[in-house]
Amino acid sequence: MLIRHTPVLAALTQLSCPVQVFPHAGIQQLTHTHTPAASMPDEKMDETKKKKKKTAECCGYPISIFFIVVNEFCERFSYYGMRAVLVLYFRYFLLWDDDLATSIYHAFVALCYLTPILGAIIADSWLGKFKTIIYLSIVYAIGQVTMAVSTIHDITDSNRDGTPDNFTFHIALSMLGLILIALGTGGIKPCVAAFGGDQFQEHQSRQLNTFFSVFYLCINAGSLLSTLITPVLRAQECGIHTQQQCYPLAFGVPAVLMVISLVVFIAGSGMYVKTDPEGNIMWSVCKCIGFAIRNRFRHRSSSYPKREHWMDWADEKYDKLLIAQIKMVLKVLFLYIPLPMFWTLFDQKGSRWTLQATTMSGDFGGFILQPDQMQTVNPILILTMVPIMDRLIFPLIQKCGLNFSPLKRMTVGMLFAATAFVSAALVQIEIDKTLPNFPSSSESQLKVVNMYSTTLNVTISPSEHLLIESYGSSADYITFDHQDITVSLNTSNVITKAFSLIKGGRQTLIIPSDPTVMYLVEDTKSKPREGKNAIRFVNGWTADLNITNLDSIEPSATTNYTLVNQGKRDFVLRHGEQWCEFSRKFGFGASYTFLITEAVFSSDCESIVEVEDMKPNSVHMALQIPQYFLITTGEVMFSVTGLQFSYSQAPKNMKSVLQAGWLCTNAVGNIIVLIVAEIGKLPKQWAEYVLFASLLVAVSIIFSIMAYFYTYIDPAEIEAQIRKEQGLEPEEKEKEKETLEMEEKDQKNEQGVKQTKI
Numbered sequence: 001m002l003i004r005h006t007p008v009l010a011a012l013t014q015l016s017c018p019v020q021v022f023p024h025a026g027i028q029q030l031t032h033t034h035t036p037a038a039s040m041p042d043e044k045m046d047e048t049k050k051k052k053k054k055t056a057e058c059c060g061y062p063i064s065i066f067f068i069v070v071n072e073f074c075e076r077f078s079y080y081g082m083r084a085v086l087v088l089y090f091r092y093f094l095l096w097d098d099d100l101a102t103s104i105y106h107a108f109v110a111l112c113y114l115t116p117i118l119g120a121i122i123a124d125s126w127l128g129k130f131k132t133i134i135y136l137s138i139v140y141a142i143g144q145v146t147m148a149v150s151t152i153h154d155i156t157d158s159n160r161d162g163t164p165d166n167f168t169f170h171i172a173l174s175m176l177g178l179i180l181i182a183l184g185t186g187g188i189k190p191c192v193a194a195f196g197g198d199q200f201q202e203h204q205s206r207q208l209n210t211f212f213s214v215f216y217l218c219i220n221a222g223s224l225l226s227t228l229i230t231p232v233l234r235a236q237e238c239g240i241h242t243q244q245q246c247y248p249l250a251f252g253v254p255a256v257l258m259v260i261s262l263v264v265f266i267a268g269s270g271m272y273v274k275t276d277p278e279g280n281i282m283w284s285v286c287k288c289i290g291f292a293i294r295n296r297f298r299h300r301s302s303s304y305p306k307r308e309h310w311m312d313w314a315d316e317k318y319d320k321l322l323i324a325q326i327k328m329v330l331k332v333l334f335l336y337i338p339l340p341m342f343w344t345l346f347d348q349k350g351s352r353w354t355l356q357a358t359t360m361s362g363d364f365g366g367f368i369l370q371p372d373q374m375q376t377v378n379p380i381l382i383l384t385m386v387p388i389m390d391r392l393i394f395p396l397i398q399k400c401g402l403n404f405s406p407l408k409r410m411t412v413g414m415l416f417a418a419t420a421f422v423s424a425a426l427v428q429i430e431i432d433k434t435l436p437n438f439p440s441s442s443e444s445q446l447k448v449v450n451m452y453s454t455t456l457n458v459t460i461s462p463s464e465h466l467l468i469e470s471y472g473s474s475a476d477y478i479t480f481d482h483q484d485i486t487v488s489l490n491t492s493n494v495i496t497k498a499f500s501l502i503k504g505g506r507q508t509l510i511i512p513s514d515p516t517v518m519y520l521v522e523d524t525k526s527k528p529r530e531g532k533n534a535i536r537f538v539n540g541w542t543a544d545l546n547i548t549n550l551d552s553i554e555p556s557a558t559t560n561y562t563l564v565n566q567g568k569r570d571f572v573l574r575h576g577e578q579w580c581e582f583s584r585k586f587g588f589g590a591s592y593t594f595l596i597t598e599a600v601f602s603s604d605c606e607s608i609v610e611v612e613d614m615k616p617n618s619v620h621m622a623l624q625i626p627q628y629f630l631i632t633t634g635e636v637m638f639s640v641t642g643l644q645f646s647y648s649q650a651p652k653n654m655k656s657v658l659q660a661g662w663l664c665t666n667a668v669g670n671i672i673v674l675i676v677a678e679i680g681k682l683p684k685q686w687a688e689y690v691l692f693a694s695l696l697v698a699v700s701i702i703f704s705i706m707a708y709f710y711t712y713i714d715p716a717e718i719e720a721q722i723r724k725e726q727g728l729e730p731e732e733k734e735k736e737k738e739t740l741e742m743e744e745k746d747q748k749n750e751q752g753v754k755q756t757k758i
């Protein structure tokens, strides 16, 4: 176990404070007869006692915890539910393009994890955690309601055509809503976990650790339910004048959940242990750090004796306790420097891994999984793995006599995340084997479709000779390293035509019933998005046709691609009184051209020919389960432990600040994802996965070295000890300060300063 006896710890052990191992947390904690309250002034101690008496317990847990975990469940439902439909709202309601929609989405997520700093400062320096949670939850709920209102298209749809008439209004309102939500969700995030921790008393350290696991379970139960429910709500149709996708319901339910979350939190108000902030702590911290730096600079000459820690240069002016607390926080924040790399990998499961899933098959026999639904595997695994880890794995490791301290757990968590990316790379290699051979930027690809009544001999200069039967196509795309081609058809007389192909593109040459008007159409050159199928029709019938959900199609013409979902789809082809129904079952990620023959109506649509432009995805989405399993194991070891660690190692008055520091590592991780996406990618996706895995292994090695030198502390014990020391030596301290002030004036330093290291 990593514990080093610093002077204070040594002093503490001498003061009959036996060191006891709390195996569950893996942190050495100090049992103490001197509680922080014991060294407080009498009135303050009475107040604390009063507060502690009030906390009712159930099975060893404070009852107030119930309100906090329910509050967290509702809040996470609200947050993840809103997030699940946000990009679709940008894309299909505000009609933004893909790039703008995803950039604003990621910027919003990054903002949500930057605002915790603001919430923590407000809580620890000004309002206290309880009031901060209440006020910022109100801001959050207002944001959610604003967002829901912004999605009601009828507000500005004065001509009742089903689309909003004033987009500026909807954009402005939704941006205001999102800013309020980011302020609210981020602001309360560091406070809720820390406030939950504050409810526990000295004798409940085991329950305190279980609390963080239960807290994490509630987060994931809330997020799982909402990511399943809100997309279903969105898919409903609603509206006053015209029926549209029901965004108001999809955003409205999260808004209601946020209001419930606030009400539940307020309902528990009489039961909470509320710790008031000890003045403007953040301002004092900044001033103290500033003074230490300035003072160190002033005494840079070698004639001044060195001090153990650079913060000790604030000793002349600032309280020993404050200096010790700052040292504790800085030590942990320093340790956090490598952590964003974990989140950089973790957050890619929402982007890169979902994209990977779009190139796979989600047919699980009894049910179909859409690519973006694969993400729900994470909270499902969390719900099963946290109890297994807590009840089985960690106790087992402990029984084997292995020391699995929090920082070791976090390192192992990082390594799990790295192996998850190796697994993703292996899956990618399998997928790449099945992907079509798309043209490089200098190549062009061509396919030929024959809608002529007889088999045709097609020559594409200089050397391609094809024999294509009527209503048939060339076997696959032909790749050219030049763009200009000449096509010759051997009909009753030879027809020759020159074409210029698109560089880096895929095209089909359509030879209609009148071959002299043969023409090129552009094909998709990537897998259709979201695992959908791209389909189009070529009309070989003699007159205009109407096809369900497509525009009318002229004879010999080709429709644009339409995206259809997996499963059985029906199309009705109609011309005047004549019609027939055409059904096809689709898989994932394929592309087809359907050739409508002259006999379409007489054959009851049976004669329609299917040309497969791109094969359906064949690698199964189940292959992603190992990588999800590995990253979730990593998350349980890294994230749940990090949450506990940030609470346990923070001084009492800076718990929210350290929680915010922890959340900031996630914000930085998200920003790294954005930068990497912008800077560009490696040519092969699997190579990028391996690169990320290697980077995380390197970072985890650095982290384990830093962790080796970290000393676990019990902040409450140290604070109590310093308070005690201060209480015993006020005069001595006063004298020391006076001497040092004089010394500063004379610009002489003949006397060293006694230092205390935490």
Ligand SMILES: N[C@@H](Cc1ccccc1)C(=O)N[C@@H](Cc1ccccc1)C(=O)O
Pocket (backbone or CB within 6 Å): 076, 080, 216, 219, 220, 223, 224, 227, 375, 376, 378, 379, 382, 635, 639, 663, 666
């Ligand atoms: N496992 C995630 C929740 C999740 C739900 C659905 C899809 C993906 C993820 C989780 O527990 N998140 C926690 C902790 C966290 C994780 C990342 C960044 C900040 C916090 C949460 O509080 O949301």
